[in-house]
Amino acid sequence: MATLQALLFDVDGTLADTERDGHRPAFNMAFEEAGLDWNWDEVLYGELLSVTGGKERIRYYLEKFNTDFEKPEAFDEFVKGLHAAKTKFYTQLMAEGRIPLRPGVEALINEAKAEGMRMAVVTTTTPQNVTALLENTLGPDSESWFEVIAAGDIVPAKKPAPDIYDWALDKMNLTPADAIAFEDSRNGILSSLGANLKTIITINGYTKDDDFSEADIVLDQMGDASNPFTVLAGDAQGHTYLNLDLVRKIHAA
Numbered sequence: 584m585a586t587l588q589a590l591l592f593d594v595d596g597t598l599a600d601t602e603r604d605g606h607r608p609a610f611n612m613a614f615e616e617a618g619l620d621w622n623w624d625e626v627l628y629g630e631l632l633s634v635t636g637g638k639e640r641i642r643y644y645l646e647k648f649n650t651d652f653e654k655p656e657a658f659d660e661f662v663k664g665l666h667a668a669k670t671k672f673y674t675q676l677m678a679e680g681r682i683p684l685r686p687g688v689e690a691l692i693n694e695a696k697a698e699g700m701r702m703a704v705v706t707t708t709t710p711q712n713v714t715a716l717l718e719n720t721l722g723p724d725s726e727s728w729f730e731v732i733a734a735g736d737i738v739p740a741k742k743p744a745p746d747i748y749d750w751a752l753d754k755m756n757l758t759p760a761d762a763i764a765f766e767d768s769r770n771g772i773l774s775s776l777g778a779n780l781k782t783i784i785t786i787n788g789y790t791k792d793d794d795f796s797e798a799d800i801v802l803d804q805m806g807d808a809s810n811p812f813t814v815l816a817g818d819a820q821g822h823t824y825l826n827l828d829l830v831r832k833i834h835a836a
């Protein structure tokens with residue numbers, strides 16, 4: 584097995600619980616601003632999460648849940664406009680510091696940075712959203728800690744397609760055996776597995792019942808010394824929270 588050279592982090596649901604209290608309200612604010620009576624409640628949003636990408640999710644909503652809506656003629660522009668407004672509201676919510684990183688995320692990233700481990704972000708969300716989350720949680724210059732920000736429409740086929748991971752590995756000049764992915768969802772692990780990456784899963788409320796049978800380990804959270812993880816599948820090799828030592832062991836296993 585190759586030596587671990589890079590950590591590839593998904594964002595939404597993995598670094599922070601952004602979906603329910605970040606993306607969802609931002610979509611609703613954009614709908615309201617546009618004079619639409621659409622409201623995505625927590626349950627509906629869980630169903631809409633089966634499609635990744637905000638623009639794709641709006642289209643899916645209209646195809647499956649709001650079929651009576653009369654689409655305007657310039658439909659593509661309409662969706663793009665709604666989505667741009669959603670990004671504006673989302674980045675505002677992030678600037679207000681509403682969404683913290685999940686337990687253990689900051690410690691693991693700091694440890695990796697201190698050890699010179701290479702890091703990248705590999706996500707379906709819009710690049711501005713990544714910037715807003717990182718700057719408002721890890722600090723103003725933290726985006727520069729990540730060698731590559733693979734995000735949004737960089738590749739046309741979003742997760743569950745492996746393309747975004749393939750793109751990041753290519754940019755970093757790494758093979759899949761050199762890296763490990765951190766994901767939280769079925770679509771995420773399908774993408775990382777499709778790119779032949781070992782994958783560490785931390786579940787969340789929306790993804791706790793997803794199929795993670797191919798994951799290298801499934802945890803409820805990364806955790807820390809005072810807030811241990813629960814191991815849902817796999818072998819934590821005596822560890823009680825996720826640090827770089829355990830990540831290396833999982834990668835080597």
Ligand code: XBP
Binds near residue numbers: 709
């Ligand atoms: C998260 C997503 C995104 C966000 C919305 O993917 O599926 O679509 O919900 O982001 P990941 P945009 O977990 O891979 O980060 O509205 O900016 O597309």
Ligand code: MG
Binds near residue numbers: 593595596597768
């Ligand atoms: Mg995710």
